[in-house]
Amino acid sequence: MKYIHLGILFILCGCTQVEVTEEFDEQNKITVAIQFKPNESLRTTPSSDLSIMSAKVLVYNSNEILENSTSTTSGNSSAVLTLKEGHKYIYVVANASSDLTEKIKNAHFRKDLLELTSEAEDYNNGQLPSHGLLMAGEYEGFFTTNQNITVTLTAALTKIEVYVAKESNVGNIIVKKVEGKNLHTTGYLFSTDVTESKTDLAMQMPSGGPITIKTNDITGKLVGTVYSYPTIKATDLSVQLTVRHAEAQADDVYTIIPNAQNSSAEGVTLERGKCNKITITFKKDEQGTITTEEFSNVNNEFIFG
Known part of the structure; x- marks a missing residue:
């Protein structure tokens, strides 16, 4: 069986003219x-x-x-x-x-x-x-x-880094695209509140991509980076990975929810000033089924020939 392991490390328009002046007393300066x-x-x-x-x-x-x-x-x-x-x-x-x-x-x-x-x-x-x-x-x-x-x-922002790894019994994987879905594009300077301005963005891939994950890439290879402003239990934020497996005739697309449960119901909280590392590891069984091990509540199964 092939699995994806998700390891997340949280390693009115108006114008008012205001004149403000201060007169300093030398004795209390x-x-x-x-x-x-x-x-x-x-x-x-x-x-x-x-x-x-x-x-x-x-x-x-x-x-x-x-x-x-x-x-x-x-x-x-x-x-x-x-x-x-x-x-x-x-x-x-x-x-x-x-x-x-x-x-x-x-x-x-x-x-x-x-x-x-x-x-x-x-x-x-x-x-x-x-x-x-x-x-x-x-x-x-x-x-x-x-x-x-x-x-x-x-x-004021938070960084998302996506890594892909695989075990030696899995054929080469070509990562074609990594996208962030509903990333927050604005944020407060000091308030802990979050804004609702969002967008989908292709992540920056090293050397512009695509990236091939080979047999010796068992520790994970960086495939995409992007910034977002902080979120609090965002239920629509995700990472989408497009890959081509060895000998496959078509691409497979995986949606990853960057939280410990890989579940949108739990929501995604991204804190300012932190780098969030998402590691996706592919494993294989004789059926060639891809699922999310340890996250049985997520319907995320794919078949490829």
């Missing part, structure tokens, strides 16, 4: 040095995915009004701002697209920033944008003296 860096503990993706190409730093006072802000360019992961003493909300957004950057500049109130969602350029059809992967981080505290702080940045 302080300096805050802000360093920001990617969240290394969540990273299973290449380091280039989390490069900081640019950043916008915003500080809101206790009334949640913008007090000060600054921008940085590529290679600069720190900023120094002059502030008044008191309670502060500090936010850093890295690698924002030009459209999103303009919206951030107009976030004169904290609630404006928290309501922002990403733009099309930040998604780049599911692939790494040339201006870098969108990341965000925050820090809240009460400041009475000069301080140095660190803001940890987490990617």
Whole structure:
């Protein structure tokens, strides 16, 4: 019998002109040095995915009004701002697209920033944008003296990597296409809520594909990568794999639900800043039946000649 093993490792249009000014009393002026860096503990993706190409730093006072802000360019992961003493909300957004950057500049109130969602350029059809992967981080505290702080940045997106493996008694498999179905194309910078903007996308295949899985590929070969914004128990998100088995006359298409049960009823939760690895392993029995071992509640059987 041939099996697919799914191993998932979670290795109104209006314009308001607002003028915000702050007058500093020399007696209560302080300096805050802000360093920001990617969240290394969540990273299973290449380091280039989390490069900081640019950043916008915003500080809101206790009334949640913008007090000060600054921008940085590529290679600069720190900023120094002059502030008044008191309670502060500090936010850093890295690698924002030009459209999103303009919206951030107009976030004169904290609630404006928290309501922002990403733009099309930040998604780049599911692939790494040339201006870098969108990341965000925050820090809240009460400041009475000069301080140095660190803001940890987490990617606003989640990455999906699909691997295909097979046992030695299975003939060569040609992977022709890997697709993500109902991937989320927009997301919030700071809110844990999810958006409903979705699309189907062909995943990026190494060397452009197709990819042949040979006898010695028992540990799995990367066949597709794509980004999505976070999801919470999404019942319509899936991965579709199109392959041609050895000596088969037609392609076979497999639908994989990236959760532990391979079940759409369970829904798919993808967390921001994580890389989700899906490994599909083909096994064979004398009947030549393909099914999903350990997931008997899923009707996913295929016959090929």
